[in-house]
Amino acid sequence: MQQKEALKKIEELGKEVVGDIKEGKNPKFVTAARTRSNIVFDKKEGYLKLGTAKEERTFINVAQSRKFMQTIAIAAKCHKFLEEDLHTTIRGLFYQLKFSLGEDVDESIFSEQAESNPLIEDLEVSLGLKREELNLNANRKGVLAGNLKVEDTFGDEKQIIDASRMGRSGWAIPSDVDNDIRFIDIKARYVLVCEKDALWQRLNEDKFWKKENCILITPQGQAARGTRRLIRKLADEGLPVYVFTDSDAWGWYIYWTIKTGSINLAYIGNDVATPEAKFLGVTMSDLDKYDFLKKLTIKASDVDLKRAQEMLQYEWIKKHKEWVHELERMIKSKVKLEQDALQGPKLTFVDDYVREKIKNQDWLP
């Protein structure tokens, strides 16, 4: 059904272009501007999204003609992938275009390493579809354990994956958690997102998610699109989301990306941001609460300190006095604190820490 809708949207775009040509008009399509100046923080909703500025891409325009053509070629390829019911990546798409169009393909646009893939984003925005709905897999990363069953329609069979029966491994979160996939039997009180896989493995070994009846996720560092989308979907099920990271620039970035979305993905902010998320720790204030942590701090790097300064300028952060306090404390003391430090006195202390934090509602906004 989702597939049919995507096909229809691409076909409509095609018809418009053909219609323009038949009428002797300059073919065009309209997309929301993804320039920095059109990325706004929606105070009411609490996430980064695109503003109202639009951009028109036309065919008969020296600066836009080649890109226009490539975008239409991409749309045609995605239409084919949807009809074939097969997925690939933007790298696979690049080679399909290179094969059909020859040398006239700009490789840099399709580099998975590049932060922006402007043509595909053009298409996503103008069609109102995510790349996952165009059968393009994004990089995947992240693992989950907990009382959750997933129905994965995998070719001609429906497979049920029980995330409480995945042993030491957990369920590897896929690139696309919307299409042909369904969450069933969610029995949990909350979602715990744990930055580091090492700590996730520690908590998983203790069956923390079973004892606490929660869903335990690690994005394995910065969260991939699929993991962000999954967290959003679990929040939509009414589950509170708590994020647990290092107290350093990277950990904070992971948290704020989950919570408010990111500049790069502002065009799908509504789908991937979880403004309800709370920051559980570790915090600089933990140094006052857990005395042993004082000797387990490590030196903050220049990047940490610079980034803390920058964060103090963001309107969505500086409005929270608790965050201003955290950031200023690191800048002043020049030390940071890792999740792993909680294992200092005993390996299972991390369980007590999370439990206590949640019980006392001891989190940052």
Added chain:
Amino acid sequence: MQQKEALKKIEELGKEVVGDIKEGKNPKFVTAARTRSNIVFDKKEGYLKLGTAKEERTFINVAQSRKFMQTIAIAAKCHKFLEEDLHTTIRGLFYQLKFSLGEDVDESIFSEQAESNPLIEDLEVSLGLKREELNLNANRKGVLAGNLKVEDTFGDEKQIIDASRMGRSGWAIPSDVDNDIRFIDIKARYVLVCEKDALWQRLNEDKFWKKENCILITPQGQAARGTRRLIRKLADEGLPVYVFTDSDAWGWYIYWTIKTGSINLAYIGNDVATPEAKFLGVTMSDLDKYDFLKKLTIKASDVDLKRAQEMLQYEWIKKHKEWVHELERMIKSKVKLEQDALQGPKLTFVDDYVREKIKNQDWLP
């Protein structure tokens, strides 16, 4: 049982040290030298391993005293982890030591990012145990699908994971594939190791492993310890192992690391190297076999070219004329070829490619 053996070995080391002290001798332990000059390529076995040079670490020695003490402290901590039946990482171990010993802990030794962790390696080598047997998890990466069931003894329950029922996700390969884990019901003709997760997902979507009756693994780039060990274990079950990577410096490095092991892990070469592995592709010679690939090459980087030159010097590579031909061809043509390029004409061509290569025994040694 494995746990008991590890405990016993640590206790024996402790007794020896205590015995030395009681007798008024200088406490010592002996380990194999892990210096570059003691890393040898075993021509008969086909992998990198340590030579016969030994090193003695003594306590009463200005240069070694601190490290000796730290090594004993690590052994004591690992003994505790084994008794508690709990796992952590070397980062968690670092914080345990920092908590117990105070500031006298050299952080750089315990950095997970560092390529060598000399003290832990000392211990692994001198005890004849891998860190996984000391309850230290290494970084994990890699995913598997296929007709294979895994029994994972997870705390007080045995969980059976069916790698043919994991949908789009696959089974996430754990850090330790030896202890409390058992492979049952392996029904496969061969193992296909596919460098890129993107291609793994492509093949998995086509249920290639089901149609071909193989085990489909992606190390997701360079293979982690757990994935290398897993490949070794599957080869021990009598399954041929075929490796499928990009035709570039990074892809070749991934292959040779799986096949001959690596300098860093030469001390456990026997456990992680799979000399039987064959290189399926993509190869520079594919350009002659598949005409369409000619327009899908991309420019080789300076790193690729430099690395190809280096590889021509390695005794275990230059003895194979097929590899000399491959490397020289890249150096001369200055182009490389990605796995993804096989998707150029149609997304499912990669299936045909692998199938044909295996059928024709068209691989490199």
